[in-house]
Amino acid sequence: MRILHTSDWHIGRTFHGHSTLDALRGVLETLTEQVRTHAVDVVIVAGDVFDSATPAAACYTLLSETLRALADTGAQVIVTSGNHDSAARLGFQAALLRDGIHVRTDPAAIGEPITVSDEHGPVHFYGIPYLEPALVRAVWPGVRTQADALRRAMDVVRVDHASRGGRTVAIAHCFAAGVEPTPHLERDIQQGGLDVVPLSAFDGVDYVALGHIHGRQKLAEHVRYAGAPLHYSFGEGHKPRGSWLIEMDAEGASEAVWVELPVPRRLVTLRGPFEEILAATSSDDARDAWVSVEYTDDLPVRDPLRRLQQRFPYCAKVVHVPDVARHSDGRGYTDRVRAARSDLELFDAFLSHVRDGEGLTEREREVLRDVLEERVVVEALA
Numbered sequence: 176m177r178i179l180h181t182s183d184w185h186i187g188r189t190f191h192g193h194s195t196l197d198a199l200r201g202v203l204e205t206l207t208e209q210v211r212t213h214a215v216d217v218v219i220v221a222g223d224v225f226d227s228a229t230p231a232a233a234c235y236t237l238l239s240e241t242l243r244a245l246a247d248t249g250a251q252v253i254v255t256s257g258n259h260d261s262a263a264r265l266g267f268q269a270a271l272l273r274d275g276i277h278v279r280t281d282p283a284a285i286g287e288p289i290t291v292s293d294e295h296g297p298v299h300f301y302g303i304p305y306l307e308p309a310l311v312r313a314v315w316p317g318v319r320t321q322a323d324a325l326r327r328a329m330d331v332v333r334v335d336h337a338s339r340g341g342r343t344v345a346i347a348h349c350f351a352a353g354v355e356p357t358p359h360l361e362r363d364i365q366q367g368g369l370d371v372v373p374l375s376a377f378d379g380v381d382y383v384a385l386g387h388i389h390g391r392q393k394l395a396e397h398v399r400y401a402g403a404p405l406h407y408s409f410g411e412g413h414k415p416r417g418s419w420l421i422e423m424d425a426e427g428a429s430e431a432v433w434v435e436l437p438v439p440r441r442l443v444t445l446r447g448p449f450e451e452i453l454a455a456t457s458s459d460d461a462r463d464a465w466v467s468v469e470y471t472d473d474l475p476v477r478d479p480l481r482r483l484q485q486r487f488p489y490c491a492k493v494v495h496v497p498d499v500a501r502h503s504d505g506r507g508y509t510d511r512v513r514a515a516r517s518d519l520e521l522f523d524a525f526l527s528h529v530r531d532g533e534g535l536t537e538r539e540r541e542v543l544r545d546v547l548e549e550r551v552v553v554e555a556l557a
Contacts, residue, residue, distance in 0.1 A: 222257025236426030
């Protein structure tokens with residue numbers, strides 16, 4: 176049996192204000208072709224199908240079209256809800272989908288696997304939706320963390336499997352021990368480390384298909400994250416996009432092969448002095464990429480994004496990161512203004528406040544001195 180493990184589609188997510196819907200549609204069409212080419216028997220989508228609990232109508236359309244296309248290949252499709260999804264809305268849509276598409280959003284159904292058989296016998300797929308401790312505490316008293324909830328859920332899986340026999344696959348959406356998250360990207364579902372799920376929680380199953388982390392990771396031979404099909408931040412631009420193709424033999428998961436997905440528009444980060452970034456011919460190949468610029472000039476540049484987009488049409492982010500850190504004298508804006516003894520010093524106090532301690536430059540001082548002197552002359556002659 177062949178299983179394709181994907182996750183974290185985040186349908187409806189924007190990239191620095193830009194829609195990703197068309198790009199994601201193209202990637203998911205490629206994923207569907209890969210399912211057909213590799214004769215995949217089961218497709219797993221391990222949570223965060225949508226990016227929001229209230230997705231737009233176009234997001235529902237893309238999901239429905241993709242799930243039907245995957246089912247048309249002959250594969251069984253199993254979807255679980257993640258922490259970004261509304262389990263109720265995703266579960267409601269499940270009733271509208273055709274046979275061969277299974278959506279698991281109800282913790283009460285964890286012990287009811289989807290069973291798919293091959294020449295070696297049955298494989299039981301246990302879909303575990305994202306488990307919010309506060310919501311499952313009524314069912315499992317004493318649950319305080321996601322780690323507690325996953326342990327209880329896996330206990331249900333193991334008890335059910337003991338009565339059925341065969342091979343098992345668990346699908347979960349969590350923050351497992353040993354992962355390397357992308358800073359500021361994956362929505363935090365841990366509290367001080369208490370919600371990190373130990374790998375031992377997944378003992379006793381043949382393969383664990385995880386979602387939540389956006390980069391592929393192998394925590395053990397049988398425990399893996401597939402990551403997201405698109406890059407959703409510059410911090411993950413170096414991470415490949417794709418899915419795990421899992422081969423199941425009579426003993427369980429025997430092989431895992433990474434299947435690459437195309438990157439519709441690559442991500443590039445440029446760093447250096449602002450004018451050098453604009454002029455550098457070495458950056459010509461970044462014109463068609465999503466670009467993040469970190470310019471290192473001492474002072475902020477006026478209207479930097481507009482100027483950069485004239486050079487790089489897909490520049491989506493610009494950050495001022497001076498090479499030389501400014502050291503404050505500890506005075507606040509009010510103290511600076513009160514200490515000013517002239518209009519020129521007032522200007523200097525204001526600029527020092529808004530430019531991280533950088534007051535008037537010599538050129539600015541000369542221009543302002545001329546303007547102030549001219550004002551004095553005009554007022555004297557009035």
